[in-house]
Amino acid sequence: MPDPDSPPPAGLLADGAHESMRPGTALLRLITTHERRSILDGAWWPRSRSLASELPGLISALTERLGPITRIGLDSAAWDEIPTRVTVDDCVVRIDVFSVGDETALVTRGDQDHFSLLVVPPDTPPEAARAAMTEAVRSGNLKQAQQILIDTSMVLAGPAR
DSSP, X not given: OXXXXXXXXXXXXXXXXXHHSXXXXXXXXXXXXXXXXXXXXXXXXXXXXXXXXXXXXXXXXHHXXXXXXXXXXEXXXXXXXXXXXXXXXXXXXXXXXXXXXXXXXXXXXXXTEEEEEEEOOTTSOHHHHHHHHHHHTSTTOOOOHHHHHHHHHXXXXXXXX
């Protein structure tokens, strides 16, 4: 039995990480190579469906790693309320909405540099969320976000009977 006080294996979120995070803290994984061979560039696991609570932490984390963020595109059906813009650290980030339902966030840095993040639904069980986030940042991943969420939830549910 693993020691409960030992850190999680490299690259994995600790058990209970999602529940213990304070509002506005981003659980984010990004691909760490300069090569962009995958469909997705990372994954985000928000704690709730409130963009007012969740976006500032995401924007701060992305800005720290990628530089200034100018826009974020989100699926309108996935969120309770959607502002048209958010100001974080004196920078205004425009929020675009679409109704595609593809489980992604499209992040724009500058005028043309785009990043695509898998958005793990807040109510996803931790084991499935960790598996989905790991798959999203796997080098060479060619699966769409929706397929990753389907595959990781099915793996955890076990084979159909």
